[in-house]
Amino acid sequence: MLFGTITVPPAVIQEIAPSVTLPEWIEHRALIQNIGPLIMQASLGQGESEAISLALESNARLIILDDRPARRLAQSLSLPVIGTLGILLLAKKKNLIPAIKPCLEELLRFDFRIAPFLQEQVLQEQVLKDAGESP
Numbered sequence: 001m002l003f004g005t006i007t008v009p010p011a012v013i014q015e016i017a018p019s020v021t022l023p024e025w026i027e028h029r030a031l032i033q034n035i036g037p038l039i040m041q042a043s044l045g046q047g048e049s050e051a052i053s054l055a056l057e058s059n060a061r062l063i064i065l066d067d068r069p070a071r072r073l074a075q076s077l078s079l080p081v082i083g084t085l086g087i088l089l090l091a092k093k094k095n096l097i098p099a100i101k102p103c104l105e106e107l108l109r110f111d112f113r114i115a116p117f118l119q120e121q122v123l124q125e126q127v128l129k130d131a132g133e134s135p
Helices: 012-018 037-041 048-057 068-076 084-093 101-109 116-122 125-132
Strands: 006-008 027-028
Touching: 006 048, 012 048, 037 048, 048 068, 084 101
Parallel strands: 006 027
Antiparallel strands: none
């Protein structure tokens, strides 16, 4: 297992719950404080805003974000960020998955949003090469 427990805020649960049964290693936690003005001004989605706020509240060791503006804001707030592709790479390096490419293709089949130029770059270069896979 890469991470023990992943803690998510209510808005993230609302975004994914209609289509996914959550495993027991995903913990739902409400925010204690209101979302701060700096995060509100960033015009992010509710899930990203709550996730950044929860990460700050709980002194998270890592936050999972794929949305570029959300990643930039989190990094500016000194939160360590990883995205889906980084998780796949880490899982491959720890021998938890045999290959990244089939996982990425499956994600794309289920409407995982990735910029076309980045998808091409990822599939043919950066992540797959880092994982020791051929495009």
